Amino acid sequence: MARLSRQFYEGDTVEIARQRLGRYLVRVYKGQPLVCRIVETEAYVGRMDKACHAYNYRRTPRTEPLFGPPGHAYIYLIYGMYACLNFVTEPKGEPSAVLLRGLEPLYGTEQMAQLRFGRSLAELNTYQRKNFLNGPGKCCKALSLDRNFNQEDLLGDRLYLCTSPTDAGLPEIFTPSYAIGTGRRIGIDYAEEAVDFPWRFWLEKKG
DNA sequence: TTCAGGATGTACT
DNA sequence: GTACATCCTGAAC
Numbered sequence: 001m002a003r004l005s006r007q008f009y010e011g012d013t014v015e016i017a018r019q020r021l022g023r024y025l026v027r028v029y030k031g032q033p034l035v036c037r038i039v040e041t042e043a044y045v046g047r048m049d050k051a052c053h054a055y056n057y058r059r060t061p062r063t064e065p066l067f068g069p070p071g072h073a074y075i076y077l078i079y080g081m082y083a084c085l086n087f088v089t090e091p092k093g094e095p096s097a098v099l100l101r102g103l104e105p106l107y108g109t110e111q112m113a114q115l116r117f118g119r120s121l122a123e124l125n126t127y128q129r130k131n132f133l134n135g136p137g138k139c140c141k142a143l144s145l146d147r148n149f150n151q152e153d154l155l156g157d158r159l160y161l162c163t164s165p166t167d168a169g170l171p172e173i174f175t176p177s178y179a180i181g182t183g184r185r186i187g188i189d190y191a192e193e194a195v196d197f198p199w200r201f202w203l204e205k206k207g
Numbered sequence: 208t209t210c211a212g213g214a215t216g217t218a219c220t
Numbered sequence: 221g222t223a224c225a226t227c228c229t230g231a232a233c
Contacts, residue, residue, distance in 0.1 A: 042225070051225070053218095062218060079226050080215030086225090099225060137226050187225050 002167040009070035017043035040102030046095030051191035054095030066095035082137030103133040116142040
């Protein structure tokens, strides 16, 4: 299946965060593709962004993947419990990434419900359905992504992005019309002037 | 429908 | 020891 090439991760991180909206994320789990539409992202730019783990080129064992070549995963543990998936961007040496905050499940949804809640789709209540993949920790749990996927190549066979549903191995599906929302990032109140950077992007259905 | 509080472990003062 | 790019539960409205 056709993956986004590495050049799609090399450019400006904020631009990439916006352009990843509406693309398709594929995670191959036990031989089965789990496919989602990307609906919410945030940009983190180490050279000048106090919210970024690698602010001011701060280089530690944890932030090392951010300095690596683009098109790889950066996965870290937050609050002791939850994994968050990022796409490493910009040329090697520029520590920056796009955080995945929200997805729409398209294929393999039953498997994702099992991974996230340990029960079938039909057993979920309305609250669980409404809050299925609307947060970075939730996305990783439903896709069975943990720190074993840190530095995973996004051009490999286990985790990758596509432009269209057919590239992702799906039949043609109805794609709704969306508008792009822009706003402040979540959960970075410590980041001083960077708290106001409008670097969060999301898709909202029109009409 | 919103809210406060607790869970939990790693990174780095 | 402190902070953290979060999520869930239960109680109040």
